[in-house]
Amino acid sequence: MKNHSIRLSICLLFLTLFSGIILATSGAESAAKTDSCVSRKCHSGMGKAKAVHNPVKAGMCTACHNAVADPKKKTKHPRNLTITLAQQGADLCYMCHDRNNKKKVVHGPIKGGNCTFCHNPHQSPNKGMLKEPSPKICFQCHPDSLVKHKVMHPPVLSMGCSTCHDAHQGDHPKMLMQEGNSLCFMCHSDKQEHLKKRKVAHLPVKQSCVMCHNPHGSGNSAMLSASVPALCANCHPNEVSLGQRAVTKHSPMTGKKQCLTCHDVHAADQPKLLVKQQRALCLGCHDAVRRTKTGAVKNMKAFLEKHKNGHGPVRENNCASCHNPHGSDYWRLLVKYYPPEFYTSYSDGKYALCFTCHDKAAFTKRITDEKTDFRDDKKNLHFVHVNKRSKGRTCRTCHEVHADNNRPHHVSDRVKFNDWEMPINFVPSKNGGSCLPGCHGAKEYRR
Ligand code: HEC
Ligand code: HEC
Ligand code: HEC
Ligand code: HEC
Ligand code: HEC
Ligand code: HEC
Ligand code: HEC
Ligand code: HEC
Ligand code: HEC
Ligand code: HEC
Ligand code: HEC
Ligand code: HEC
Ligand code: HEC
Structure with a gap:
């Protein structure tokens, strides 16, 4: 100086x-x-x-x-x-001022040597002898729509263009004071902290804030370039369109916060940017009976508190291995087909959900000495019960899919049959087991 x-x-x-x-x-x-x-x-x-x-x-x-x-x-x-x-x-x-066309990026009119387009060489009523006050001077060449958005970024009007742009030249694109996100972090250091402290950051947030926010303003809250979920649809068309067109819809997808009910769009400590650990997230809402078009769904939180022996994926808090929280063409938001009925004819496709993790051979081989333990000698009892042209029993006849009270092989205590809570009375033995269900007399199998 x-x-x-x-x-x-x-x-x-x-x-x-x-x-x-x-x-x-x-x-x-x-x-x-x-x-x-x-x-x-x-x-x-x-x-x-x-x-x-x-x-x-x-x-x-x-x-x-x-x-x-x-x-x-x-x-x-x-x-x-x-x-x-x-x-x-x-x-x-x-002759008297340092050249201001030396840096990497030089403003158009400076390149043209046109200082007096903006400055009066003698005097003016405006600061810096500008011919028009700032930002009006900028709108001689740039559209003033820049400051006419419904939702404005406060510093654009209150602090002026030169808070972020040099009017003459700069080392960064668009003569910005800082490159990329550093510009935003000059004032939003809390966001920088948030990104640093959380385990996972959303890739576009690391890349550039202006992928989603217009730095000047926009018609949407938080100056978003589009409102949620249209914004997300730019890069995640599948999740968004599923939410809209799925046969089974999930109301948080269309609720007030939409995607942001479950995801932190900037960064989070949970995988997939979830705001909470997955199971806690689901049970945060499934802590009461919820109404759906196809009947009420039970209070899952209360159920899991009473039934501690979780099925593998439930134990791992991974509800999404079977449910798609965004929406699904199947019953109960399931990721693959699983029959809603008590009885149904058998096909592999009907149990696609279970067969993602379990071997379907346990249900397709009439005779086996290894594909399943539910057999009497070599007679496959899974096949007997499930694999029928009509009235095959679905898995729910015998198994709990979420959790149970320390029952072996997740075999249920009782099963709902029409309005009857039918007891199963399954008792395992060393090489087999027995049951005395409501539907037939006591039966025993031995391997
Ligand atoms: C696009 C409009 C524009 C053009 C063209 C322009 N300036 Fe400026 N200049 C500004 C603005 C805006 C300020 C800041 C005024 C303020 O608010 O104090 C400024 C400030 C200045 C200042 C004082 C502050 C500083 O940066 O040192 C000088 C000196 C200056 N300009 C010189 C020049 C010279 C020399 C040229 C031509 C090579 C030029 N300007 C061309 C807009 C322009
Ligand atoms: C810093 C340089 C500078 C100084 C000092 C300066 N002028 Fe100028 N003057 C200019 C430039 C550049 C123009 C041409 C303006 C244009 O083309 O827009 C100009 C134009 C003029 C004009 C004709 C156009 C107009 O703006 O009316 C007059 C008259 C004038 N100057 C008078 C003066 C007087 C009197 C002084 C001393 C009090 C003075 N100038 C000092 C740079 C200067
Ligand atoms: C004869 C020397 C001289 C010339 C030529 C000159 N300036 Fe200046 N200018 C000065 C001085 C001295 C100052 C005051 C220095 C300071 O405040 O740092 C100044 C200040 C300025 C400022 C800041 C005014 C403010 O209120 O902050 C601007 C803008 C400016 N000059 C633009 C120009 C432009 C545009 C030209 C060319 C048309 C020009 N100057 C030519 C000497 C000159
Ligand atoms: C005399 C006309 C003129 C004025 C006045 C003017 N600009 Fe510019 N501006 C240009 C031109 C020409 C370009 C270069 C456009 C290009 O490269 O596509 C430009 C480019 C820019 C860019 C970079 C845009 C890009 O896409 O790279 C920014 C930012 C900018 N101007 C900001 C401002 C600000 C802030 C003001 C007011 C202080 C202003 N301009 C006033 C003519 C002007
Ligand atoms: C909070 C910082 C900030 C302020 C204040 C600001 N800008 Fe920008 N401006 C940016 C950023 C960041 C970009 C680059 C956007 C991008 O790369 O998509 C930009 C881009 C631009 C561009 C290039 C074209 C465009 O729309 O992307 C122009 C022209 C421009 N700004 C003019 C202005 C003017 C005029 C003002 C004052 C009315 C202003 N800016 C105030 C941050 C700001
Ligand atoms: C010069 C300081 C400054 C810079 C630089 C700045 N901001 Fe801001 N921003 C503010 C202020 C002040 C507010 C209003 C108060 C608040 O919400 O924190 C604000 C508000 C916001 C909001 C809206 C908050 C809401 O609740 O609606 C967003 C989004 C935002 N800024 C994003 C950005 C992005 C993206 C950048 C970088 C391109 C940026 N800001 C650069 C000062 C700044
Ligand atoms: C993938 C899109 C996306 C990117 C990239 C992004 N944001 Fe946001 N941002 C959003 C959305 C969506 C909201 C609205 C959140 C809400 O309504 O709760 C938001 C809200 C904000 C807010 C205001 C509310 C709050 O959470 O404080 C600020 C400030 C903000 N973003 C700053 C930034 C900064 C700084 C960056 C870059 C480091 C950035 N954003 C990058 C989508 C994005
Ligand atoms: C500009 C493009 C873009 C926008 C807009 C965008 N995302 Fe992303 N998102 C990505 C990219 C790229 C990834 C990383 C994908 C990968 O790693 O395979 C990602 C990953 C994700 C992930 C998974 C993170 C993980 O750990 O695997 C979630 C969840 C997500 N985005 C949600 C959202 C939501 C919600 C919105 C809207 C508020 C949104 N995204 C807007 C580009 C975007
Ligand atoms: C009810 C909570 C919830 C809502 C609402 C929600 N998501 Fe998700 N989302 C999740 C869960 C849980 C996962 C993790 C799934 C997994 O681990 O397979 C996920 C995963 C994702 C992924 C990563 C997918 C992948 O294959 O890695 C993206 C992208 C995503 N969501 C985008 C969105 C978008 C966009 C919206 C709004 C249209 C949205 N989500 C709404 C709970 C939700
Ligand atoms: C192994 C697959 C699987 C996993 C993992 C799983 N579910 Fe389910 N869920 C199902 C099936 C299948 C149904 C259909 C219920 C039936 O068969 O009667 C269902 C039904 C539901 C229902 C509706 C209950 C009702 O009353 O009909 C809710 C709510 C639910 N699950 C929530 C969850 C939550 C929360 C988690 C994670 C803690 C989870 N599920 C994990 C397979 C699974
Ligand atoms: C923000 C609250 C909320 C969150 C979070 C939430 N749900 Fe739901 N869920 C509901 C409501 C309300 C219903 C009742 C049907 C409806 O309105 O869509 C429902 C319905 C369901 C259904 C039955 C759908 C049907 O129509 O058959 C299942 C299954 C389900 N949710 C699983 C989950 C899983 C798994 C998670 C976690 C990934 C989860 N939910 C997170 C609110 C929530
Ligand atoms: C009629 C009752 C019944 C039905 C229906 C039934 N299971 Fe089982 N399942 C059992 C019994 C009992 C066992 C325990 C066998 C043992 O270890 O003694 C068992 C064991 C299993 C095992 C452990 C591995 C094995 O085969 O020994 C899996 C996995 C399994 N069943 C999955 C399923 C699936 C998937 C369905 C639906 C396609 C289904 N079950 C239908 C009664 C049933
Ligand atoms: C995401 C993978 C996954 C899916 C899908 C899945 N399971 Fe499982 N299942 C497991 C794992 C892992 C175990 C072992 C841990 C355990 O006993 O819970 C298991 C165990 C079982 C057992 C007890 C086996 C034994 O030997 O004790 C039964 C019964 C069972 N699953 C039934 C089902 C049924 C019925 C379905 C379909 C509705 C299904 N599973 C879908 C992963 C899965």
Whole structure:
């Protein structure tokens, strides 16, 4: 700063002397002295505006204007002076100011050397001798729609364009003060902390905040380039369209917060950006009986509190291995087909859900000595019960799919048969087991 001012003073001194020499040697009969350019009659407004350029204030008109009196030429200017600029375009300004076209990115009008498009060289009512106050000056060339959004980013209006952009040049694209997200972190350091502290960050958030937020404003809350879920649909079309067109819909998808009910869009400690551990997330809402189009669903939280012996994936808190929280074409938001009935004819596809993790051979081989333990010698009892052309029993006849009270092989205590809670009375033995269900007498199997 100090060097800069010194340079300016030396420059001023030199120019004053230099222009004096021109005037003295030009043979003019009485060349105007710099201070006589401004008088009651001539250029009387000079120096009276709110912001006056220093050399003008100092009456040093000839720092920029050469005034030559040539008797051979007739001019309109009093005393027959020919007035020219000492330098053209930006070079005039660079006589005293550091060049501002040196950095990586230079603003269009600066490239063209057009300083006086924005600045009045003498004076103006506006700060920085701007011809129009900022940001109006910018809208001479850029659309003012930039500041006419329904939802504005507060600093754009309150702090001005130069909070983020240099009007002349910069080291970063678009003459921004900082590159990429660092710009945003100048003021949103809490978001920077959030990203650092959480285990997983959403990839686009790491890449660039402006992928989702318009830095100036937009028609949507938080200056989003589109509202949720349309915003998400740009990159995650499947989840969004599933939520809208699925046969079985899940109401949090269309509720007030939509995707953000379950996901933190910036960063989270849980995989898949979940706001909570998955099971806790689901049970946060499934802590009461919920109504659906196909009947009420039970209070799963209460059920799991009473039934501690979770089925593998439930034990691992992975509800999403069987349910798609976004929506599904199957019953109960299941990820694959699983029959809702008590009885059904058998096909592999009907148990696609269970067969993602269990071997279907336990149900397709009439005779086996290894594919299942539910057999009497080699007679496959899974096949007997399940694999029928009609009235095959579905898995729910015998098994709990979420959890049970420490029952072996997740065999249920009771099964709902129409309105009857039918007991099963399964008792395992060393090489087999027995049951005394409501539907037939006591039976035993032995391997
Ligand atoms: C920092 C350089 C600079 C100084 C100092 C300066 N001028 Fe100028 N002046 C200019 C430039 C550049 C133009 C051309 C403006 C344009 O083309 O928009 C100009 C144009 C003019 C014009 C014609 C157009 C107009 O704006 O009215 C007058 C008259 C003028 N100057 C008078 C003065 C007087 C009087 C002084 C001293 C009080 C002075 N200038 C000091 C740079 C300067
Ligand atoms: C003869 C030297 C000289 C020339 C030529 C010159 N300036 Fe300046 N300018 C100054 C001085 C001295 C200052 C005050 C320095 C400071 O505040 O750092 C200044 C300040 C400014 C400011 C800041 C004003 C404010 O209120 O903050 C602007 C803008 C400016 N000049 C633009 C220009 C432009 C545009 C040109 C070319 C048309 C130009 N200058 C040419 C000497 C000059
Ligand atoms: C697109 C408009 C625009 C153009 C063109 C422009 N400036 Fe500026 N300039 C500004 C704005 C805006 C400011 C900040 C004014 C304020 O708020 O104080 C500024 C400030 C300045 C300042 C004072 C603060 C600083 O940055 O040192 C100087 C000196 C200056 N400009 C010189 C120039 C010169 C020299 C040129 C031509 C090479 C030029 N400007 C061209 C818009 C412009
Ligand atoms: C004299 C006309 C003019 C004025 C006034 C003007 N600009 Fe520009 N601006 C341009 C031009 C020309 C470009 C280059 C456009 C391009 O490269 O596509 C540009 C580019 C930009 C860019 C970069 C855009 C990009 O896509 O890379 C930004 C940011 C910008 N201007 C901001 C401003 C701000 C802030 C102001 C007010 C202080 C302003 N401009 C005033 C003419 C102007
Ligand atoms: C909070 C910081 C911030 C403020 C304040 C700000 N901008 Fe920007 N501006 C940006 C960022 C970031 C970009 C780059 C956006 C991108 O890359 O998509 C940008 C881009 C631009 C562009 C390029 C075209 C576009 O729309 O992307 C122009 C022109 C522009 N700004 C002008 C302005 C003007 C004029 C003002 C003042 C009215 C202003 N900006 C205020 C951050 C800001
Ligand atoms: C100069 C400081 C500043 C910079 C730089 C800045 N912001 Fe802001 N931003 C604010 C202020 C102040 C608010 C309003 C108060 C608040 O909500 O924190 C705000 C609000 C926001 C909001 C809206 C909050 C809401 O609840 O609606 C978003 C989104 C936002 N900024 C994103 C960004 C992004 C993205 C960037 C980088 C391109 C950025 N900001 C750069 C100061 C800034
Ligand atoms: C993938 C899109 C996306 C990206 C990228 C993104 N955001 Fe957001 N941001 C959102 C959404 C959606 C909201 C609205 C959250 C809400 O309504 O609760 C939001 C809200 C905000 C808010 C205001 C509410 C709050 O959570 O404080 C701020 C500030 C913000 N974002 C800053 C940033 C910053 C800074 C970045 C870059 C580091 C960024 N965002 C990147 C989508 C995004
Ligand atoms: C600009 C594109 C973009 C937008 C917009 C976007 N995302 Fe993403 N999202 C991604 C990318 C890229 C990944 C990383 C995918 C990968 O790693 O395979 C991702 C990953 C995710 C993940 C999984 C994270 C993980 O750990 O695997 C979730 C959940 C997610 N996004 C939710 C959202 C939500 C909700 C929204 C809307 C509020 C949204 N996204 C908007 C690009 C986007
Ligand atoms: C009811 C809670 C909930 C809602 C609402 C929700 N999600 Fe998810 N989302 C999840 C869960 C749980 C997972 C993890 C699934 C898994 O682990 O397989 C997930 C996973 C994702 C993934 C990663 C998918 C993958 O294959 O890795 C994306 C992307 C995603 N969600 C986007 C969205 C979008 C977009 C919305 C809004 C349209 C949304 N989610 C709404 C709970 C939800
Ligand atoms: C192994 C697959 C699987 C896993 C893992 C799983 N579910 Fe289920 N869920 C099902 C099946 C199958 C149904 C259909 C119920 C039936 O067969 O009667 C169902 C039904 C439901 C219902 C509706 C209950 C009713 O009254 O009909 C809710 C609520 C539910 N599950 C929530 C969860 C939650 C929460 C988790 C994680 C803690 C979870 N599920 C894990 C397979 C699973
Ligand atoms: C924000 C609350 C909320 C969250 C979180 C939530 N659910 Fe739901 N869920 C509901 C409501 C309400 C219903 C009742 C039907 C409806 O409105 O969509 C429901 C219905 C269901 C159904 C039965 C759907 C049917 O129509 O048959 C299943 C299965 C289910 N949810 C599983 C889950 C799983 C798994 C999770 C965790 C990944 C979860 N839910 C998270 C609120 C929630
Ligand atoms: C009629 C009752 C019944 C039905 C229906 C039934 N199971 Fe079983 N299942 C059992 C019994 C009893 C065992 C315990 C066998 C043993 O170890 O003694 C068992 C064991 C299992 C095992 C452990 C591995 C094995 O085969 O020994 C799996 C896995 C299994 N069943 C899955 C299923 C699936 C999937 C369905 C539906 C397609 C189903 N079961 C239908 C009674 C049944
Ligand atoms: C995501 C994988 C997965 C899916 C899908 C799945 N299971 Fe399981 N299942 C397991 C795991 C892991 C175990 C072993 C841990 C345990 O005993 O809970 C298991 C165990 C069992 C057992 C007890 C086996 C034994 O020997 O004790 C039965 C019965 C069972 N599952 C039935 C089913 C039924 C019925 C379905 C379909 C509705 C199903 N499973 C879907 C992973 C799965």
